[in-house]
Amino acid sequence: MKINKIYINAFGGIKDFTLDLSDGFQIIYGENEAGKTTICEFIKSMFYGTGKRTAGQNISTREKYAPWDGTPASGRIYFEHSNRDFFIEREFRKSDSTDKVTITDIATGKSESCPSDIGKTLFGISVGAFEKSVFIGNMPEITADAESSSELNQRLSNAAFTGEDDISYAKILKRIDDARFKLISKSGRTGSCVSDRAELENLTNKLYESENQSVRKQEILKAVKITDEKIKSVDLKLSAASEILSRAKDIENSQKLKEYIELKEKLDDITNKLTLSDGTVADEMFLKKFEFGFSKLDNIKEKIAEGEAELAVLKKAAMRLDTSSPEQINESLLKSQEDLKNLEGEEANKTLECEALNAEIESLNEQIRIMENKKKAVNPVLLIIGIVGFICAGAVYFSTSGVVVSAIIAAAAAILTVLSFVLRPADVSAKNKQAALLSKTQAELKTKKAEILMIQSQKNNLSSQIQSLNLSLNFEIGQQQKVKDLENKLEEKKSAYNEEKHKVMRFFGLPEDTDIESLKETTADLSKKAEQQKQIKLRLLYLDRDLGGISYDEAREKVAAVNSPDDIDIEAQKQAAEKLMAEKSELREAKARLETELKTAFRNIPDPQDLRREIEVYRERVSAKQEFFDAATVAAEVLEQSLIKARQSFGGLLEDETLDIFKGITGGAYDLITVSDRFDMAAEKSNVFGTHGLEYSSRGTKDQAYLALRLAIGKLITGKEPLPVILDDSLSQYDDKRFSLALKFLKSYAEKSQLCLFTCHNAVCEEAEKEEIRVVRI
Amino acid sequence: METVKILHCADLHIGAAQTMLGEKGQTRRFEALITFENILSLAKENSVRLILIAGDLFCSNSVERSAVNRVVECISAIPEIQVVFSAGNHDPYNSSSPFFNIKLPDNFHILPDTDSEIYFENLGTRVYGRSFSDTYMSGEARFALEANEQSINIMCQHGEIKSDLSSNYNSITNEFIENSNMDYIALGHIHKRTEPARRKNTYFAYSGCAEGSGFDELGDKGVYIGNVGKGVCELEFFKTSLRTHESVEIDVSNCEDNPAAAEKIIGELKEKYGDGFADNLYKIILTGDIPDGRFFDLGEITSRLAQTLYFVKVKDNTEVMHDLEILKAEKSLKGVFVSLMLERIAENPDNKLLKEALKIGLKAFSSEVGYNEDQ
Known part of the structure; x- marks a missing residue:
């Protein structure tokens, strides 16, 4: 290309x-x-x-x-x-x-x-491989330290095999291993898959235990059921025993039953008798109303009798007393009042006279007082003594020439002389005259007072007389009024009595002229019967309680039944019943214990179905994790094999190719070059024995070497068409x-x-x- | 009365610990109680006359007393509706039952552990059945009582329909159903709802659980409400679950990164489940072909989703688009690895483990690998 x-x-x-x-x-x-x-x-x-x-x-x-x-x-x-x-x-x-x-x-x-x-x-090739092979930028600065050199070697090593600058085989493998060992550690003892597996085992054990507990629980529930049935059986027996005992008791109670029946019949009879013609039952309430009515009538009657007796007494008393008529009494009263008036006049005169005498006496007393304060000019006794004293003092002086003694005597005489002027006695002669007059006047006063007392006494007598006359007059008038009042009251009472009687009769629907006494007799008789009825009822109540609540018919049945003799050993039956009660109590306790065990022992036992569900979840988790682990293990194995294979295919070729290029660049300066797995290079110079690592070579040599290596890598990894x-x-x-x-x-x-x-x-x-x-x- | 309006529910498991949800498990425990309250409200709104609870109302007989009291309180509040309860294997009716020896409202009836009937004269209806007395209960070949022809006959039963009686969970057979003379059999124990079916003159159905408790119970859960009578079964399903468990596959092929994936997931869930989508519990399975070098961090995606969703766990089923033929030709460790793996796969084409190993190995070349614990 x-x-x-x-x-x-x-x-x-x-x-x-x-x-x-x-x-x-x-x-x-x-x-x-x-x-x-x-x-x-x-x-x-x-x-x-x-x-x-x-x-x-x-x-x-x-x-x-x-x-x-x-x-x-x-x-x-x-x-x-x-x-x-x-x-x-x-x-x-x-x-x-x-x-x-x-x-x-x-x-x-x-x-x-x-x-x-x-x-x-x-x-x-990837971009990384491209960069590290045929796309050669400036070499990173290679410093003298081994670490940088190693890094460079590492980078080259990485690039050759992975094409990524910073990824090494080791890192890839570590990624896979990290993922694996998180699930199952190298030792196989830790990891999330190991934990899940342990938890799975734990859950399986719990399920086993839970199922065992369920079996135990079933047993306990069964035991509870059996105990319940036993209790029921005992109850049945108890019930039969109770019936027998009850019949036995009935025999014991036969007397009572008979009395019960008798009393019931009697009660019916009395009740009939207490039933009036109009169907009303003369019960206690009804009779009490009669009694109440009678009582009221009796009260009124009593009061009438009392009133009549009182009237009789009054009238009798009036006849017995020899008293004047009110007119006569009145005349005497007026005369006495006249006399009293006269006496009061007289008393007043006498009193005035007394007052005059009192005034005179007072005047005399005043005069006497004045006279008492009048004193003599001098006290003659003291004066005389004083004079004598002076004389003596003179005598002593002249006779004895005792100056001191005469002085003393003279001083004493002087003192006495002074006192004679101070301590003057009163002048009594005029006073005595006045005193005599006073005495006379006082005697006169006394006589007048005595006269006044006499008049007062007479007055008192008259007053008493007048009072007595008044009382007698009032009394007579009162008596007359009393008799009148009493007679009126009696009349009222009698009317009230009749009215009450009519009321009672009307209430009970009887004719108004019904004889009260005979009616009383009748009601008394009914009351007696009512009382009897009450007593019978009370007795029946006790019997009813003793007999455990029973009706008349039942009682008759029982008596009839009891009448057919039965051979019942009551004591034995009682003992048997007690035994059954004890057995029932034991069974109940046993049941309670079982129920307590049910409540407490299985409280925290997980439900088997829930456990199975959880087990399933964990099983899936463990399975998935195990699968991942196994796949990762295969990946790691294959990766290792890949490395070996890659090295095998690259290793020798790389060295040869690198040497060729290195030789060319260095002009044949080196005979041998080795490239390690990590692209550590060592070279052997021509005519020098032994290779040495390039980290010890010069910068220029290193550059040449790595250029050669890169070119070699580039050549090797780019396949048929060089890049x-x-x-x-x-x-x-x-x-x-x-x-x-x-x-x-x-x-x-x-x-x-x-x-x-x-x-x-x-x-x-x-x-x-x-x-x-x-x-x-x- | 020709028909009676019933509400059929079962398997609420009030108080059940949901440990798989972690912290959320504690609050989720008693959401079933809220669901129960809602069920009773629903019954009232729909003028139901008879509620049938076919077992497992509670997760166990050791459920908190407050929950029991609340259940009793709620039933007392609807005195006009009769409630029949047939105890299940989780809450068997015996001396350890929370209902044992407590004062129950007059409208609450518990079937004992032997074949029994309860007659509701004003409804012209008899309810038959028997409660579990313990965790296990074997089925009986026939019901001890004969159905009364004059009344509407309903059976309320917690148990399994099996071909024989070998099950420990009060099983009944199809033959039993056919010969029961029941008009309707209200079943519990199986958490997956079934449509009302019919055998001879008898209709029967599982209402399913009213509130799901795991990812093996997906979708809406609820109750049946409707009229039943002689030859009549007009039951309608009403959703009662506060939250549903959903397993959803989301194609994340076009998502560049974790936030984008999370956003897409939220978007699709919202579209699919509407306004209340955040309340549900989700298992999200990522699917799609993603380019080599792109990997999704399930931890990050889960964290992002958890900001919005009540509960979520994420599984990665995406496939990385490796051109294996090109990779194989690579003059690199990766190339050699792929080459060796493909050789092995070729020898064992059905071996899923080898394919998984290839996937793991390739991922390891560019990012961390790891087993996602949440999946």
């Missing part, structure tokens, strides 16, 4: 650009920023699209090479493939899948749409000698294919022209 021409309508910074390419080796020279790399990228993109943004790229290739003026990128590439001429026209849109790509057979003019990565179809090789400034690290050798080699290498070297080094062009290699300047 070879590229004849490229036409860039717009791509990156290039617009409307045409580049004709020829067979064989050619140099395309352009200064920096002339667009060499853009052209290389265009070639690749035309065949493979721009791809997605990769890790580490800030912008995608599509964005990077979008025309600067905003027009859509587009172009054509003319090429020869399988001896036919084609061109691919591509309009770059949003993504590879939306690009409009057509391929035209130039000979026929037939165009058709083609996939975005048409290169894969045409070249048989054009695009080198983007790949010889930049070569020295002059190597460069010259390389050019020569490449010229011969590309004789039957096509090789384009893009460069910005003019020296390359000069050298190429010397070798008659075509140079295109852009």
Whole structure:
């Protein structure tokens, strides 16, 4: 395959650009920023699209090479493939899948749409393989450290086998293994499939247990049923026993039954007797009403009797008392009142006289008081003593010449003299005169008072008399009124009595003139019977209770039945019944225990149907996971075999081919080259024993080696029709000698294919022209 | 009465744990209770006279007491409708039953574990049947009671229709149906609804479960409502399920990436299932031919879908468009791999495992591979 021409309508910074390419080796020279790399990228993109943004790229290739003026990128590439001429026209849109790509057979003019990565179809290799084989950009900077070198080797290794820059066999296998071991680990002990399988087993065990529990549950339910039946059977027996006991009891109760019957009959008889002609039953209520009526009448009658007795007493009392008539009493009363009035006059006069005497006495008392305050001019006694004292003092002085003693005596005399003027006695003579007068007046007063007392006494007597007369008068009048009132009341009571009696008779529908007493007798008799009835009923109540609620007919039946003798051992029957009760109680307890076990023991047992459903789900999951695991295992196995096979087919060939090219590029400097699985290369120089790894070689040598390797890979993987090789400034690290050798080699290498070297080094062009290699300047 | 209007339902499994749904399983447990409430409302709206619950009302006899109380409460609230319950293998009627020894409303009748009948004089209808007394119950060759010719005879039974009586789930045979003299047999136990069928004079049907509980129970679930009588069976299906389980294939050939695939899925579901589409539980199967190099991340797609859908799991059944002949010719490890795999496949063309291995291997060349746990 070879590229004849490229036409860039717009791509990156290039617009409307045409580049004709020829067979064989050619140099395309352009200064920096002339667009060499853009052209290389265009070639690749035309065949493979721009791809997605990769890790580490800030912008995608599509964005990077979008025309600067905003027009859509587009172009054509003319090429020869399988001896036919084609061109691919591509309009770059949003993504590879939306690009409009057509391929035209130039000979026929037939165009058709083609996939975005048409290169894969045409070249048989992926874009990755393309990039790492025949599309050789600048070698990555190879640093001295082993790590970078290994990476490069790895990249080459990857490219050779996978066509993807960053994918290695190891990575692919790891992906598969990761997926496998997540399901079932290497040890087979963990993983989601293993867990599911364990859960499946767990569920199966649970189902087994559940079914066993169901069996146990069935047994318990059966046992409950059996116990129920036993209880029923015991109940039946108890019922029969109770009946026998009941009959036995009836025999015991026969006396009571007979009494019951008798009383019932008696009760009927009394009830009949208590039934009046109009059908009313003279029951307690009815009779009580009679009693109530009688009681009322009796009360009234009593009151009438009391009233009559009282009246009699009054009248009798009135006749017995020897009293004056009210008129006579009134006359006496008036006279007494007259006398009283006179006495009051007299008393008043006397009183005035007393008052006058009192005034006189008061005056006399005042005078006496004045006289009492009058005192003598001096106290004669004290005065005399005082004078004597002075004399003595003088005597002492002159006689004895005792100054001190005489002074003392003189002082004392002085004191007494002063006191005689202070302590003066009262003047009593006038006072005594007045006192005598007073006494006389007082005696007079006393006499008057006594007279007044006498009058008062007389007055009191008269008042009492008057009061007594008043009382007698009132009494007489009262008595008369009393008798009148009493007589009126009696009349009222008698009317009330008659009225009440008529009422009672009307109520009971009896003639009004019915004799109360005889009626009383009749009702008393009925009451007696009613009381009897009540007693009978009470007794019947007790009997009824004792007999367990029974009717008259039943009682007669029972008596009749009991009358046919039956040989029942009541005690034995009672014991048997007790035994049955105990047995029933035990059975009930047993049933309760079983029911408790039913409730508690099987509470958390899952339902077998639910378990089966869950088991089915898990079975499917395990099956699906196992299938996936098995398929992934096969994939891993086949992948490993693929690797071996690929290596087998590539390994030796690759080394040979690489050596050929390497020799050509280095001018035979190396005799041997080895390429490992990971594309570690080692070379043996001519005439130097032993290979050494290329990471220890110079940059130039490494470049040569990897160029050789890439060319070898490219050759090997492109099949029958060699692909054009695009080198983007790949010889930049070569020295002059190597460069010259390389050019020569490449010229011969590309004789039957096509090789384009893009460069910005003019020296390359000069050298190429010397070798008659075509140079295109852009 | 010539016909009686009934509502036939079964297999609600109120309280059933739905562990496959993860966190959602807890809330989903009692949605069946809400469905039950809706069923009773539906009965009332449609003037139903008799409700037949053919078993498995509860997931087990250990169901929460609050759920039992609520069921009883709801039935009490419709005293004008008679409700007959024939217990199933999940909620057998024995001393451990939640209905045992509690006060039940007058309109709620439970068939005992022996052949019984309940007569509704005002409906001119007799309901026959027997409840499960335990997890397993063997079928009986014949029903112990004779159907009354004067009344409408309905059987309410949880069990399987089998050719013999070997099943542990109260099986009945076709012969039994033919000779039962029943006008209608309301069946439960099978979660998939059947159309009313007829054998001689007897109509019978499974109402199916009223609320699905797994991806083996796809589509709408509900009850039957309608008139039944002598030679009459006019039952109509009413959907009652709050959510349905759906398995949907979506062709993602034209989807460039995971968001586009998710968007397409949402779009198609919305179109197919209408406004309530987000409430359902989906198993999405991606199909289609996708170009080499494009792979869908099921985890991402599932996460995106889960923002809208109540529950979803995604399976990848897409086929990558590899031109195997071209690949085979590639001078690369991939080419060799494809070549070797094709050789093996050629030797065993029916071996699906080899085809799967090829798919896995090819995927591994360009992206991570892995088994999607959600599928």
